[in-house]
Amino acid sequence: MEQPIIEMNGLTKHYGSFKAVDNLHLSINKGEIFGLLGPNGAGKSTTILMLLGLTIPTAGEARICGINASRNPIPVKRKVGYMPDNVGFYNELTALENLIYIGRLNGIPEKEVKNIAREMLVEVGLETAINKKTGTFSRGMKQRLGLADVLIKQPEVIILDEPTLGLDPAGVKDFLELIRQLNQRQNLTVLLSSHHLHQVQQVCNRVGIFVAGHLLAEGNIETLTGNLFKTAPYVVQVTLKTAIMPDVQALQLPGAEKITINGDVIEISGQEDITPDIVRYFVHKGFDVTSVQKKTYGLDEIYQQYFENNLKENAPNEKSGRSFFGRFKKH
Numbered sequence: 231m232e233q234p235i236i237e238m239n240g241l242t243k244h245y246g247s248f249k250a251v252d253n254l255h256l257s258i259n260k261g262e263i264f265g266l267l268g269p270n271g272a273g274k275s276t277t278i279l280m281l282l283g284l285t286i287p288t289a290g291e292a293r294i295c296g297i298n299a300s301r302n303p304i305p306v307k308r309k310v311g312y313m314p315d316n317v318g319f320y321n322e323l324t325a326l327e328n329l330i331y332i333g334r335l336n337g338i339p340e341k342e343v344k345n346i347a348r349e350m351l352v353e354v355g356l357e358t359a360i361n362k363k364t365g366t367f368s369r370g371m372k373q374r375l376g377l378a379d380v381l382i383k384q385p386e387v388i389i390l391d392e393p394t395l396g397l398d399p400a401g402v403k404d405f406l407e408l409i410r411q412l413n414q415r416q417n418l419t420v421l422l423s424s425h426h427l428h429q430v431q432q433v434c435n436r437v438g439i440f441v442a443g444h445l446l447a448e449g450n451i452e453t454l455t456g457n458l459f460k461t462a463p464y465v466v467q468v469t470l471k472t473a474i475m476p477d478v479q480a481l482q483l484p485g486a487e488k489i490t491i492n493g494d495v496i497e498i499s500g501q502e503d504i505t506p507d508i509v510r511y512f513v514h515k516g517f518d519v520t521s522v523q524k525k526t527y528g529l530d531e532i533y534q535q536y537f538e539n540n541l542k543e544n545a546p547n548e549k550s551g552r553s554f555f556g557r558f559k560k561h
């Protein structure tokens with residue numbers, strides 16, 4: 231049975247009259263990787279601070295492992311490992327020395343701390359850099375060490391704020407793979423905030439789309455697609471090699487709800503996957519089919535669609551919306 235480990239009930243934070251987070255209801259299950267997705271200023275960090283008990287909600291509550299975060303912040307901090315977007319280390323100390331220091335701060339007994347720190351460094355793939363000074367570390371290595379920092383206290387939940395910021399593509403791939411492995415090996419619950427749609431899509435089981443303090447939607451990619459593109463979730467594009475394209479009105483494609491022609495490509499949408507029927511139909515009619523492609527929606531399209539819907543309904547958010555897509559759409 232699914233067991234919620236993070237619960238937000240009507241979570242709200244106002245700064246004066248400004249609503250940074252507005253009436254957030256969200257539940258994350260044990261073992262999930264959940265992506266909190268939204269543009270700058272959406273309220274992701276404020277939400278994380280409330281989850282950690284570091285800022286008091288104006289209304290509502292956040293619970294982690296059943297513990298109210300603002301009333302009992304210290305027990306919550308024992309359960310949660312938090313990695314901010316910019317992790318700092320003592321540059322003159324080695325990775326091992328840095329981690330031993332963090333281990334001591336977390337109350338790990340002196341006789342165990344060195345071994346545990348070593349184990350953690352191996353766990354995050356830094357075994358060859360154990361005795362290197364962190365001042366020489368690349369951004370990717372620092373992120374791994376940051377992860378070891380939060381894992382050393384054996385948390386049940388880890389919260390990562392923009393963990394891939396500043397990593398090159400190979401570094402992003404490796405880091406996300408590490409998160410996936412940790413999640414699988416330890417059944418660790420992961421909440422990660424990001425504005426990189428493509429990256430979130432690669433690693434998260436479920437995402438929450440967050441804009442201007444509101445959670446617009448949450449679910450896995452299939453659910454979000456289903457909600458958004460209700461009218462015609464299956465789209466097939468067929469390319470024909472022909473001098474004369476068929477007349478749309480005359481096409482009698484079984485199950486097709488919408489047909490559009492663009493150059494030599496015919497796009498057909500339906501409630502179910504009718505690809506074999508479509509191909510059979512064109513071949514039977516004597517056309518040369520040169521390609522058939524199923525269109526699948528990614529987080530990019532989903533986000534854009536939710537965002538555009540939100541802009542239509544809520545004109546004051548328009549400014550932040552445009553700037554987000556201006557910057558991140560192509561990533």
Ligand SMILES: Nc1ncnc2c1ncn2[C@@H]1O[C@H](COP(=O)(O)OP(=O)(O)OP(=O)(O)O)[C@@H](O)[C@H]1O
Pocket residue numbers: 245250268269270271272273274275276277
């Ligand atoms: N202490 C504060 N006082 C007043 N306003 C604040 C405070 N902290 C955050 N805000 C505002 O609340 C809104 C949400 O900020 P928040 O940092 O949570 O967003 P975010 O989604 O994490 O974005 P980013 O990725 O830029 O950090 C922003 O408009 C921000 O300016």
